[in-house]
Amino acid sequence: MSVQTLHIPRQQSRLDDERRAQFERSGFLVLPGFLPADLVARLKPEVDRWVDTGLRARSIAAVLAPETHGVPEVMELDLPAHGELLAHQPLLRIIEQLMGPRFAFHHMHSDRHAPDLPGKPWHHDYEQRVQSERTYSMVHTLHYLDGMDPDMAGLALLPGSHREIAEKDARGHLGTEELPGEVYLEDLPPGSTVLVHSALFHARRAKPDYPGRPRYFVDASYCQAGTLWPPVKPYWREMLARARHRRLGGPEWPDLFSERHFSDYVKPE
Template identity: 35%
Template sequence: MLETFQDQGYAVFPEFLEKAEIDTLKAAVDEHAAAQPQRHAYENEQIGALVWHPRVGELVDELMGGPYVFHHIHAARHDAGKNGVSWHQDYEQYPQTNRSHLMVHVFFYLNGLNGTIGDLLLVPGSHRYATDSRALTFLGTSDLPGSITVDDVPPGSVLIVHSAMWHARRPKPGGEDSPRWFIDASYGRSGVKWPSYRAPGMLANLRERHVAAGGTRPWLFDETQFFDGARARATMGSLEGSVMLDLPQWQNS
């Protein structure tokens, strides 16, 4: 797993979740998808608890090789006719300049991928290059040089991808009788401050629930390892010219 991940930027774990877990999470995703008004996925009890799933933690521990923090979790049900998602990468950094600290996304395909509704597209090795998250969005879901299509994994499978890898979801026909239940969770290596997620209070809420459930990883939810992501996004949009010239160490040199 480690060799494949370091070289290609992803690793596949077929049938990672057990049937009882799959059924519980499907019901949780349905509940989340039907909620009005829409809530954050972490607020659902079963989805939130997936953040500290013991076997997921073992995999992320190995990949990180040291301390890390949780960043966010999403959940969605993709029904027949669902739109695709254009090429993008999800590494959290403002501006995008380096890949010094590992960030990963854990993709949970509760009923697998079977060539209907949407295929997962990846560009192995693309995680090595710092690029704006939406730089290739204009290409839609067309094949890219070296890209691969993941369209055949069994229910309960997990894919772990480097968050900086270019990926997309290509819409496909079919799936009227079997929607796709999908969850993704993200973690970042400690040592730098990460942009905070768009859900104030999320980390404190999850830490309290984790400890109440007997969890031993409250460090996953350490607010001191984040900075104000909303402010960073707004600031980046207002800057002009080379950002390097605004850095104190450059101005004082």
Template identity: 35%
Template sequence: MNHLTPDDIAQFDEEGYLVFEGLFDHDLNERIKADVDQLMIDRETDKRRMLMAYPELGLLTSEPSVVDRVADLMNGKKFVHHHIHARWQLPGERGAPWHQDYAQIPHTNRSHLMVHVFMYMNGLNGEVGDLLVMPGTHKKVMANDAYRQFQFEDLPGSRTIDNLAHGSIVIVHSALQHARRPKPGGGIYKRYFIDTSYCEEGILWPSYPNIAEINRVALETGCDRNGKYAFLYDTSQFFERKDYMNTLNEKNQGSLALQL
């Protein structure tokens, strides 16, 4: 039941995203929210811990209802977990202008799949922040900020997602242009937002600097669910971007094809 239909996969390939409303049951959703609540308190009090060390957030990175769907999009290829971010957003939250999050330096192709999973524990209700997506843009190769000048505007063909049940997720191709449009907020609505991300194996992906430590904690705390999802926490699939940036900046002139 955690699997995608051929229609789902075709829709993802064409549009670059899939919505699953109310995917998480009430208990799981509440447990995750409690972890985010604790995380936000810890951030205020400077007791910073990596997200993987929070029991529910760590486990969320291998949540079968998410990861098994991602596996279907990967079409039999192995893949690894790239990151988890989590927070809540309150009335007055600023927006995030149009952008895409595919991790590649520089952007030259889309040979391997990377997805982000956007999770809304309190759903979306038109307050605080709407999700905007631009279907099909994942098929184009462009810089992360290529649409930035459009800020939070509706664009020809763009869609606004502002009404989702609690515990909903949206799986997006990481190269899909998307934005968070700020809304004035109606009162007490708290917009819980978590994103996790997964990368197809076969190439090296730019990672956060502490990926080895994050993966060590994931395995130590049982995020691999008795080994079934241990493949997600494989540090060998990543490289450290800062080690390469100087060389790239020196060589990134004219047609890179001439430098291969």
């Protein structure tokens, strides 16, 4: 499959039938340089702050040991540009065309991948307590603020695998090795977004022999209305409340930060 055929031109948020069919078939869309340069310029120092001042570590601790750490004082979406990114209207418009107008924000992560960060084995990120069907869609928007170049870890995707009913780690034993039929992304301009169906198998393939630059990476996920989704953060109610309080997304997306699309939080075993 040509990766080029899956690219959407810069800033375009109207998907034609062919693009939508491509997403259905392959499970991802590549949006090179999709994010406005001024938004990217404001996001990067926020990522630095998030990583360098310990906010990221605190947010992870609050997931791992909520009884000790409580609700984080600062969440990703409290950082102004991060809040703007997760409700970036052209992005919400694309998601709307893929799963209809009723969808909710699920969660967000922000990180700066060091060049020597190990790879991440093949996995998917579709949230379902028992992986049993794919009736409702969930998507992850993977934002590469500085883009990606061949000196950085790349993103391997397995087209069509989002239609399998499988555990998240069903291909974990394969590590990050190259798989037949995979699409490998390693060269994208700054401000690029890769939109994947959350059930699509993907891997981060490290390049330990290249010094490279750090890879600025923010991801946010969204889930279609119609079922109850398991939250991944114990403080998910507070997270949604803060987003509503900040009026992220404006009045047009009443489902975006609504609690009613979620089941109770259950700590993973």
